[in-house]
Amino acid sequence: MQNDYLKLKPIQTQKAGSLMVSSMLMMLSVFCMSLASVSHAQIASPLPPLSKVPEVKATQDGVVAQPQIQPPPSTLKGELVDFKMTIGGTSSESSTTSTSTTTSAATTSNVLQPALAPTVITPPRPKIPNSIAVTDFSVKNEYQEFFYDEKASSKASFNGNSNFGPTGGGVAPPVDGVAPQAQSPVTYTGTTTVTANSDSNYSKNFGTKRTISYGEIRGINADIKAALLKAGYKVVQSAPNLAKDKQGDEYFDIRERVNRGDFGDAQYVLHGTIVNVDIRSTNDRIAGTNDYTYRLEYSLLADFTLINTETLEVSAAFNAMGSGQDMYLGKYNANYVPKINKITKELLVSFGQEAEKKLYEQLPNLNKKETGLSSLFSSKQQEAAGVGDPSTLKVYKQGKNNDPGKEISTDIPLTIYKK
Amino acid sequence: MFNLKRIYLLAALCVLALTVGCASSPSVKYGDSKGVETVNTNFGSTDLQTIAEAMTRSLLESHVVLDSREPPRVTVYDVRNKTSEYIDTSAITAKIRSQLTKSGRVRFTVSTSEMQNQVDELKRQTQSGLYNTQTQTKMGNMNGAKFRVEGFIGSIVKQTKDVKDVFYNFHLSLINNETGDVEWEDEKEIRKTATR
Numbered sequence: 001m002q003n004d005y006l007k008l009k010p011i012q013t014q015k016a017g018s019l020m021v022s023s024m025l026m027m028l029s030v031f032c033m034s035l036a037s038v039s040h041a042q043i044a045s046p047l048p049p050l051s052k053v054p055e056v057k058a059t060q061d062g063v064v065a066q067p068q069i070q071p072p073p074s075t076l077k078g079e080l081v082d083f084k085m086t087i088g089g090t091s092s093e094s095s096t097t098s099t100s101t102t103t104s105a106a107t108t109s110n111v112l113q114p115a116l117a118p119t120v121i122t123p124p125r126p127k128i129p130n131s132i133a134v135t136d137f138s139v140k141n142e143y144q145e146f147f148y149d150e151k152a153s154s155k156a157s158f159n160g161n162s163n164f165g166p167t168g169g170g171v172a173p174p175v176d177g178v179a180p181q182a183q184s185p186v187t188y189t190g191t192t193t194v195t196a197n198s199d200s201n202y203s204k205n206f207g208t209k210r211t212i213s214y215g216e217i218r219g220i221n222a223d224i225k226a227a228l229l230k231a232g233y234k235v236v237q238s239a240p241n242l243a244k245d246k247q248g249d250e251y252f253d254i255r256e257r258v259n260r261g262d263f264g265d266a267q268y269v270l271h272g273t274i275v276n277v278d279i280r281s282t283n284d285r286i287a288g289t290n291d292y293t294y295r296l297e298y299s300l301l302a303d304f305t306l307i308n309t310e311t312l313e314v315s316a317a318f319n320a321m322g323s324g325q326d327m328y329l330g331k332y333n334a335n336y337v338p339k340i341n342k343i344t345k346e347l348l349v350s351f352g353q354e355a356e357k358k359l360y361e362q363l364p365n366l367n368k369k370e371t372g373l374s375s376l377f378s379s380k381q382q383e384a385a386g387v388g389d390p391s392t393l394k395v396y397k398q399g400k401n402n403d404p405g406k407e408i409s410t411d412i413p414l415t416i417y418k419k
Numbered sequence: 420m421f422n423l424k425r426i427y428l429l430a431a432l433c434v435l436a437l438t439v440g441c442a443s444s445p446s447v448k449y450g451d452s453k454g455v456e457t458v459n460t461n462f463g464s465t466d467l468q469t470i471a472e473a474m475t476r477s478l479l480e481s482h483v484v485l486d487s488r489e490p491p492r493v494t495v496y497d498v499r500n501k502t503s504e505y506i507d508t509s510a511i512t513a514k515i516r517s518q519l520t521k522s523g524r525v526r527f528t529v530s531t532s533e534m535q536n537q538v539d540e541l542k543r544q545t546q547s548g549l550y551n552t553q554t555q556t557k558m559g560n561m562n563g564a565k566f567r568v569e570g571f572i573g574s575i576v577k578q579t580k581d582v583k584d585v586f587y588n589f590h591l592s593l594i595n596n597e598t599g600d601v602e603w604e605d606e607k608e609i610r611k612t613a614t615r
Contacts, residue, residue: 110512286538287531287532287534288530288531288533288534288535289534289535289538290530290535291542325559327558327559328546329538329540329541329542329545329546329558330546390510
């Protein structure tokens with residue numbers, strides 16, 4: 001045990017010594033770091049040194065007082081206090097506290113630091129010129145259906161309980177050979193309980209149930225996109241517009257979608273909304289014949305709005321309608337199976353053509369390229385350069401022997417009439 | 420005896436004469452189709468030709484035909500027969516139509532009475548599955564007529580023991596199918612009198 005104690009004691013002495021040395025080293029290192037941070041702040045900071053920061057005071061008469069140079073503060077006490085406080089912290093924290101030992105320096109740094117803090121301003125991304133995002137067709141489906149519910153239930157229960165029997169008439173036990181004798185008369189009593197329950201329920205509910213849903217229809221505007229591409233526009237794919245729970249008519253708010261960035265960097269967005277879809281199935285007798293025409297027709301009416309995504313200005317607005325039909329000739333009660341794909345194709349073609357035509361009619365400000373379909377629908381014919389301009393007219397005079405003449409100058413005013 | 424022989428001979432001659440007479444062919448002659456026919460007062464070929472010629476001439480001089488750049492499309496409705504006799508009015512309209520078509524200034528579309536053949540042909544080509552899709556006619560491409568021709572023929576008949584007077588009145592109209600306006604109208608009157 002003594003050996004153990006003797007063994008332990010030097011170790012404890014060594015530990016204590018090493019702890020003292022290490023704590024001294026730490027104190028020294030932290031002190032040096034605090035001094036270094038002060039000197040670093042004085043050298044690297046763009047601000048003037050703390051001792052040279054002028055203190056500006058405004059007087060009541062508006063005259064700015066002359067700056068007074070403060071003497072260098074005695075930072076020893078403050079450093080020691082701060083040193084004790086930040087001994088468990090990091091080096092950066094200790095350096096910060098060391099710079100805040102003087103009140104004037106702290107005030108100056110607090111005032112000037114926000115002005116010098118770098119503010120990152122992200123400029124808006126430039127829009128792609130002549131680019132159009134074409135949305136899928138937003139549609140609002142509204143269903144109304146009649147409902148009728150009639151219920152009737154009936155429940156009946158019957159419960160009967162009867163209890164009847166004799167009471168009294170007890171017989172005394174025989175005593176000394178005497179015959180037993182009745183002690184009390186016999187009476188008959190009874191109770192009858194009857195319980196009956198009946199429960200009837202009847203309910204009738206009827207009315208009109210109204211269901212509204214919002215969504216998008218895809219695959220209708222492919223021809224419009226193709227026409228825009230052929231005409232030289234850049235078509236941007238827009239993000240789908242998903243309906244939320246309890247969605248209202250704000251589903252059609254295109255401004256919210258623009259702000260949300262659904263259309264990327266497109267300069268314009270062509271937003272289509274389906275106004276009505278009509279499906280007609282008819283069969284009519286052809287006059288003068290014994291035959292009937294069986295016809296199924298789809299027609300679609302949509303509303304288009306071309307909106308500038310930067311200014312939210314409506315650049316064009318129009319309606320377009322398309323229809324497609326399938327027809328069959330047959331006798332009365334013929335078995336007619338319509339060709340849905342044929343109807344849909346006709347509908348899309350006619351709808352796309354009308355939409356393209358009206359779109360091109362209302363795009364005067366876009367840098368249109370007269371190619372493809374745009375040239376077909378362009379209402380303004382491009383005139384050849386110089387046609388109709390008198391300044392470009394040259395007058396030639398025929399020379400002798402039918403040789404090509406030379407251009408002569410004339411002062412006669414010329415008037416050019418277009419055909 | 421002698422008388423009996425004579426009777427037999429006479430009878431044989433009669434039979435021979437009858438046999439020869441019945442076996443001979445009738446004489447047939449071609450006449451002038453545009454000649455005047457006056458067999459009786461009933462509606463005849465001369466009346467038909469007269470009416471058709473008058474109506475065609477009048478219609479070709481109407482502003483509808485003269486002012487249109489392209490030959491107007493016309494369809495023909497049946498002419499109603501308001502007389503007491505049987506008249507095939509389709510013969511009148513057919514004659515008018517043929518004369519107008521030959522002029523090249525009017526185009527006719529299939530009339531109601533001709534629709535059955537038109538429908539049957541369309542069904543045969545488009546729905547039978549027998550025809551090449553490249554060459555078959557397409558449904559839904561029939562041209563609609565801008566005008567229609569319709570009219571009626573009426574008569575007033577007066578008859579005594581020796582005289583029968585018939586007055587025919589043929590009335591024809593050209594109506595714009597889109598607006599319902601009567602663009603042209605004319606009539607032709609014919610009087611025929613027969614005496615014993």
